[in-house]
Amino acid sequence: MTVPASYFFILSIVLFVLGIVAFFVKRDLISQFMAVEVMLNSANLAFLALAKAAAFADAQAVVFFIITVAAAEASIGLAIVLVIFRRKKSIRTADLDSMKG
Amino acid sequence: MMIIVFFALAVICTGSVLGMIISRNQGTSALLLVLAFASLGGLFGLLGAGFLAVVQVIIYAGAIMVLFIFVIMMINLREGIVPEKRTWTIVLSCAMALVILGEIVFAARGVAPEAPPALAGVSPTELGRLLFTKYLYPFEITSVLILAALVGAIVLVKKREP
Numbered sequence: 001m002t003v004p005a006s007y008f009f010i011l012s013i014v015l016f017v018l019g020i021v022a023f024f025v026k027r028d029l030i031s032q033f034m035a036v037e038v039m040l041n042s043a044n045l046a047f048l049a050l051a052k053a054a055a056f057a058d059a060q061a062v063v064f065f066i067i068t069v070a071a072a073e074a075s076i077g078l079a080i081v082l083v084i085f086r087r088k089k090s091i092r093t094a095d096l097d098s099m100k101g
Numbered sequence: 102m103m104i105i106v107f108f109a110l111a112v113i114c115t116g117s118v119l120g121m122i123i124s125r126n127q128g129t130s131a132l133l134l135v136l137a138f139a140s141l142g143g144l145f146g147l148l149g150a151g152f153l154a155v156v157q158v159i160i161y162a163g164a165i166m167v168l169f170i171f172v173i174m175m176i177n178l179r180e181g182i183v184p185e186k187r188t189w190t191i192v193l194s195c196a197m198a199l200v201i202l203g204e205i206v207f208a209a210r211g212v213a214p215e216a217p218p219a220l221a222g223v224s225p226t227e228l229g230r231l232l233f234t235k236y237l238y239p240f241e242i243t244s245v246l247i248l249a250a251l252v253g254a255i256v257l258v259k260k261r262e263p
Contacts, residue, residue: 002103003103003104003107003147005148007107007111008107008144008147008148009209011111011114011115011144013202013205013206013209014115015114015115015118016201016205017198017199017201017202017205018115018118018119018122019118020194020197020198020201021122021194021195021198022118022121022122023194024190024191024193024194024197024198025122025190025191025194026122028127030127030169030172030173030176031121031127031130033169034121034130034131034134034169037134037138037161037165038118038121038134038137041137041138041141041157041161044141044145045141045144045145048145048148048150048153049148052148052149057223057227058231058235058236059150060150060152060153060223060228060231061228061231061232061235061236063150063153064152064153064156064228064232065236065239065240065243067153067156067157067160067161068160068243068246068247069243069246070161070165071160071164071165071247071250072246072247072249072250073250074165074168074169075168075250075251075254076250076253076254076257078168078169078172078254079253079254079257079258080257081172081176082172082175082176082257082258083257083258085176091176
């Protein structure tokens with residue numbers, strides 16, 4: 001028997017909420033960036049699950065584009081993290097207070 | 102049978118994300134995320150998206166996480182991240198996550214759980230045909246975007262020699 005799509009949707013909700021918790025619990029840029037990746041992936045899972053429930057056949061192409069754009073985003077984001085580390089010698093968010101946030 | 106595989110993959114995925122939250126070491130978190138993304142690839146396969154399962158494992162668990170591990174090794178924080186005793190932010194973040202969970206559940210309530218019209222998985226052949234006919238322009242634009250990201254990352258990270 002096949003797994004109902006709603007199970008996948010519920011799992012994606014759980015993963016998204018875990019990503020939010022990780023984003024706020026972590027104290028450095030790299031871990032927070034990894035939390036963002038978790039959220040992005042859970043969104044992909046939700047998209048695929050709902051597309052299966054709605055019999056939307058193009059979903060795979062769309063998710064394929066999302067994954068490619070996520071790869072580009074990860075490379076740029078990590079480059080920015082590296083630049084911040086070179087300037088500030090730290091990636092802890094507590095040290096990045098030059099904007100008085 | 103499928104449902105056992107689903108629950109096994111779901112437990113692995115959720116557990117490794119939980120471990121990533123708990124772990125203090127960034128390298129451990131990155132490796133746990135590799136596990137999480139690989140099991141997510143398995144879940145994509147269960148949803149009938151075989152090609153995306155492979156893409157997920159190769160690009161996410163492979164390329165992107167290797168990039169993360171490279172950066173972690175380059176930064177090489179010897180002392181690690183010092184734990185800060187700011188438990189109220191953790192409590193606050195959990196409360197906010199619960200609020201968002203409530204919102205999502207509230208929004209998703211309207212999605213009717215009707216019996217799904219059994220959609221057979223799209224084969225890689227059909228997906229390729231789709232990518233090169235209906236989605237040809239997005240496909241080409243994505244390649245330009247990736248080129249721009251490549252050049253941008255190199256320009257950002259390059260050491261400027263005086």
